[in-house]
Amino acid sequence: MTDGAVDRPRPRRVRPPVHVVDPDAASRRSRDLAEELALRRTVRDFAPDPVPEDLVVNAVAAAATAPSGANRQPWRFVVVTDPELKARIREGAETEERTFYEGDHAEWHEALAGLGTDWRKPMLTAAPVLIAVFEVHAGDAEPKPYYAKESVGIAVGMLLTSLHLSGLATLTHTPSPMRFLGRILDRPASERPFCLVVTGYPRPDALVPDIGRKPLTEVLVWRRPGGRSP
Numbered sequence: 265m266t267d268g269a270v271d272r273p274r275p276r277r278v279r280p281p282v283h284v285v286d287p288d289a290a291s292r293r294s295r296d297l298a299e300e301l302a303l304r305r306t307v308r309d310f311a312p313d314p315v316p317e318d319l320v321v322n323a324v325a326a327a328a329t330a331p332s333g334a335n336r337q338p339w340r341f342v343v344v345t346d347p348e349l350k351a352r353i354r355e356g357a358e359t360e361e362r363t364f365y366e367g368d369h370a371e372w373h374e375a376l377a378g379l380g381t382d383w384r385k386p387m388l389t390a391a392p393v394l395i396a397v398f399e400v401h402a403g404d405a406e407p408k409p410y411y412a413k414e415s416v417g418i419a420v421g422m423l424l425t426s427l428h429l430s431g432l433a434t435l436t437h438t439p440s441p442m443r444f445l446g447r448i449l450d451r452p453a454s455e456r457p458f459c460l461v462v463t464g465y466p467r468p469d470a471l472v473p474d475i476g477r478k479p480l481t482e483v484l485v486w487r488r489p490g491g492r493s494p
C-alpha cells in the first residue's frame with residue numbers, strides 16, 4: 265500500500281476487438297451516418313403493420329453494448345406486443361398526461377405548443393411494439409449502479425439508432441410520472457421506468473412538426489491549440 269491506496273491485483277486484460285477502418289472509409293461512414301440520422305424524426309402516427317421481431321432483438325442487442333458506469337449495465341428492455349397490455353399502458357399514460365396537460369405548468373405548455381401534442385395517446389395502442397426501458401437500481405439480484413441515468417440514456421440512443429437504421433419509426437415517450445409502467449409490466453421495485461419507445465412503421469399520412477435542429481456552428485465548440493477557429 266502507498267499513500268493510503270489499496271494495492272489490488274490487476275484484473276485480467278484482453279486486447280480490444282480489431283476494428284480498423286481506413287481513413288477514407290472512416291470519413292465516408294461517419295458522414296453517411298450523420299446524414300442517415302438527420303432523417304430520424306419522432307413519429308406519432310403509426311401504421312398497424314407488424315415489426316419483424318429480429319429488428320427489435322437486434323436493436324436491444326445494440327443498446328446492450330452501451331458503455332455504463334462501472335459496467336453495471338443498469339438497463340432492462342421490456343418489449344410489449346400484447347394488445348391487452350398496450351391498452352392498459354395507454355390508459356395509464358393518458359391518466360397521467362391528462363392530469364399534466366390540465367395542470368398549471370405554463371412554462372411546459374409553452375415548450376410543447378410547437379409540437380401539437382395533448383393528453384391523448386392513441387399511438388400506444390396503434391403501434392405494434394412498445395419498448396419500456398427501465399433503469400435497474402440496487403435490489404436482491406442487482407448491485408448498486410453508477411450513473412444509471414447517463415448509462416441508460418446512452419443505451420436508448422443506440423436503440424433508437426438501430427431501429428431507425430432498420431427503417432422503423434419511434435416516439436420516445438415519457439409520461440410523467442411513469443410508475444404505472446412498473447405495475448402493469450410486473451417489474452420489481454428495483455427497476456425504475458426510464459422511457460417508453462413506441463415503435464413501428466409510420467402511417468402513410470403521418471405528419472411531424474416542422475421544427476429545425478440547431479446548426480453545428482452552435483452546438484460544436486472546438487478548443488484547438490493556439491485558439492484557432494475551425
Ligand SMILES: Cc1cc2nc3c(=O)[nH]c(=O)nc-3n(C[C@H](O)[C@H](O)[C@H](O)COP(=O)(O)O)c2cc1C
Pocket residue numbers: 304305306307308379381435436437438439459472
Ligand atoms: C427524453 C425525451 C422525452 C420525450 N418525451 C416525449 C413525450 O412524452 N411525448 C412526445 O410526444 N414526445 C416526446 N419526446 C420527443 C421530442 O418531442 C422530440 O424528440 C423533439 O421534439 C425533436 O423532434 P425529433 O425527434 O423529430 O427530432 C421526447 C424526447 C426525448 C428525448
